[in-house]
Amino acid sequence: MTTERTDTSFLARAIRMLSAPIILAWLAIAALLTFAVPSLEQVGKERAAPIMADYAPSVRAMKRIGEVFQESESDSTAMIVLEGDQPLGDAAHHYYDLLIRQLDNDPTHVRHVEDFWSDPLTAAGVQSADGKAAYVQVNLAGNEGEDLANESVRAVQGIVARTPAPPGVKAYVTGWTPLITDEDESGNQSVLKITVVSIAAIFTMLFLVYRSVTTVALLLVMVGVELLAARGIVAVLALHGWFRLSTFAVTLVVALAIAAGTDYGIFFFGRYHEARQAGEDRETAYYTTYRGVAKVVLASGLTIAGAVACLSFTRMPYFQTLGAPVRGGHAGVGCGRAHPGAGGARGGRPVRAVRTQAHGPSPRLATGRDRDRALARAHPGRDGRGCPDRSADPAGVPGQLQPAEVPTG
Template sequence: MSTHTKTTSTGIPGTIRKLAVPIILVWVAYTAAVNLLIPQVEKVGMANAVSMSPQDAPSVIAAKRMGEKFQESKSDSIAMVVLVGDHPLGEAAHRYYQTLIDKFDADTKHVEHVHDFWGDMITAAGVQSSDGKAAYVQLNLAGDQGSTQGNHSVDAIRTIIHDTPPPPGVRAYVTGPAPLTTDSLEASDRGMIKMTVVTMIVITIMLALVYRSISTVLLILAVVGIEMGAARGTVAVIGHLGLMDFSTFSVPLMTALSIAAGTDYAIFLIGRYQEARQNGEDPEAAYYSAFHGVGHVILGSGLTIAGAMLTLRLTRLSYFNSLAYPSALALIIVVAAALTVAPAILVIASRRGLLDPKRMMKTRGWRKVGTATVRWPKPILAAATSVVLLGLLAMIGYKTSYDDRRYIPDNVPANIGYTAAEKHFSTARLNPDIMTIESDHDMRNPTDMIVLDRIAKALFRIKGIAMVQSITRPLGSPIAHSSIPYQISMSSVPITQNLQFLKERVGDINTMSDDMGAMIASMTKMQALMVKFSNSMHTTVGSANNMVDSAHRSVADMNTMKATLDEMRDNIANFDDEVRPFRNYFYWDPHCFNIPACWGMRSAFDAMDGVDKFSDNMAALQTDMTAMVDGMNAMVNGMADIDTLAPQMVAQFGPIISTATTMQNTLQTIHSSFTGLITQMQQMTDTATAMGEAFDASKSDDYFYLPPEVFANPDFQKGLKLFLSPDGKAARLII
């Protein structure tokens, strides 16, 4: 072995050589502390994850503005809960769905809004599959996609689904953009462990093949382990303190860079050391040769890579700019460890000859390559460029894909949900585009509905768009009965409905005509009877007048007879006064009734007393006869009035019958005219109805119009709440 030694043993390499053991102990202690006292960087990354969506991207701005206008959410995080059944979803599935909706509404910390379409029969068809075996509900979650809060919201939804068992034959899946992002982060974490293990195995195999020394391999792995552990731990500490934001994607890149850079720098140092030893230098001189030979290379390489990683901060996408600080910091830690702990381990190992080369290094082949490159630079450059161009040919068939599902395992929950849902829905159904339209006025009026429908119609006609849902077509097709021809035909519906009543009333007119004819016949008979009555009354009045005259004569004769009777009564009274003593004899004698002559005289005197009673009775009869004659006079006068009125009544029957006959003829004319008019109106309405039914059945999106009264319809108001903002100044279309 040569006795050549390195004369320079001061400065940083000398200090490291003198303090090798403390440096190793410090690095080991530091690495252990930052990994044991602080959560692992994967957990810190999950706790401090930033959104994967660039906040200045138009789509993100539009999504958040829509959430603000509709007062639904403040994030861009959307999840879908899909229900899939072995058979068409029934009442049990609806009850399970409603239970989930109630729990989602109650979890205001993680769920900002629930788009409950399936809970209303009016809008259920919009989120139900055509076979009836699947339905979904869209949730706006708290926190942006990929952020810590967004991931916690996804976990909360999955917890609700896990804690709420579905009915037999029904399965529930949580999928959509936000769960897919969360699953991709978790898959990245799981892949990180596999990547690290596989990488270390590959590195071990490669080192063993190159150095063919277990001690050399183990020492290099120890250096790499300390560098990687220190880098990961330092980043975890900074992230845990909230001084740096990073995504879960920062962890695998940072780890890979730490392993790669740490391995390279260790190989640089040990390779240079072994080269110096083969050149005859002693271990100490070889150490200094190695440090001075690769120290500046390690520093320059590490800082270059760290600076390159820092430039990622200038990018807009969070996928990239969140990689900058963690990766740059990790590279700085790796460089610091490569320039301190790696030389320190080299010093300790060199003292025991653990890193001495086991065989001579073969450099002849590499010298030939270098000689050829120097001698024929242009041909070598051309050949190398040709190889590069051959590789670039693969770019011709390259197509950019934005489908994140292709880059994560099929067995993650979000992909399982997508696969189950796509058996019943199209892929775009669970990942729709949403267009928001804003106005400076309330658009809940017929005019703006026409404008919104024209926009939806124009979108639908773009190639590649399968369906557009909006307030004018909530189920993807135009609202039933919303075409102008149909509404015109609907204007004839009241006429059609009234035609039946009109037919019945026209039939009543015919009945009235018949009844009028019967009344005319009755009035004609009545007229004939009245004529007879008038003649009879006239005869009766003449007879009554004669009877009254006779009565007057009878009263006059009775008055004469009454005067004669009164005179006879007075004379008899005078006679009675003269013979009263003689008369008393006949009343005083108790035996008078036994003496015929006495009793006869007494009876004669009694008869004379009866003349006085007869005179009184005649006076009463005279009074009664006078009253009867007066009554007969009044009756005759009344009968005379009837006799006068009866001809007048008979005279009125003629005009009445004539008028009634004219009315009957008029009714018959009206009946005939309206019967023909009804027939014509029915023919007109039949044509309009057929036109309206044809346009409605065709579901044509031409001639769209909603009348003002539709906006008061409770069912339509439900649609307004779903597709228009509360103030009516914003509308959304689901594409």
């Protein structure tokens, strides 16, 4: 077995000597950020960024109209659609008037109600030709995508839900802003599913390569700690007003933390196993691994963080939310660099010889990386232009019904 020592740096020696305290410190940081800070999804809801840019001419014109006509100062609107099995009669009108009164009694969430159906002169403009459907537009508080706008949508949905409709009449809350709210909630609910599916797929592929439950479990523990640290760091920074979040940013932080953490772990594990199978002892193999992989991991992390950080210079608020959170999340992924020192500083069984050498990411693992990066790029409910895509939403979300589906007379 080779015992010749390679050239070592002070940082490599320090990490090896302090490997246990470093690992315990990262575990403590991950636990503290997990249990002492609200979840990333909760912070994302409270610190949600608006969808539209305030400088856009159409948005400025919309807000100017609302200001001049004393209707609303925001760009959020919702439609309440009434649909009956038969032409809407007095019972439906009474139900409609009850809804309007409750909406007017909630100025915190409802800024203005365009009540055209109560006036016979304008009723035909918001009623279908067969008289079986009618709608009313509601101007909401808060800009689209922000927490206040989402809260306003839920308030309107609550009013409709707790107000009993007459037999044969149904009411729906729909429109652009409710659809965005439904998409955000669906996206937040899918984060856990993405995490579980990704971890399961990674476990399967790593087990096929390494054929060792212990090795795969250790690597997944590293990824788990990095993921918890990344989520916590982003949540703390957003909670204290360093930046705002979006559903896309939360999903991207999680997906990139899993993908990058797995890649970096594979780099370290693969190089360490190669050195051990070449006859190097544990300590020498550690220094060989650190010398060959640390700079690659550092360069890769800086490349990803720097590339995504450029989105901070965009003018669209939704794209701006991707820059700073990913930079903060990548700080947590760096904890994987200390783990090779733990293996090289202690005794244990030699790595068993196998016919297939463990190199860097193999083609089989490249498939996993591509999958994770595809998940990171995928934004639930958006088309190529960044606009809501109804075909991508779950069929059961309330905002699926659109006013355009109600023919007007």
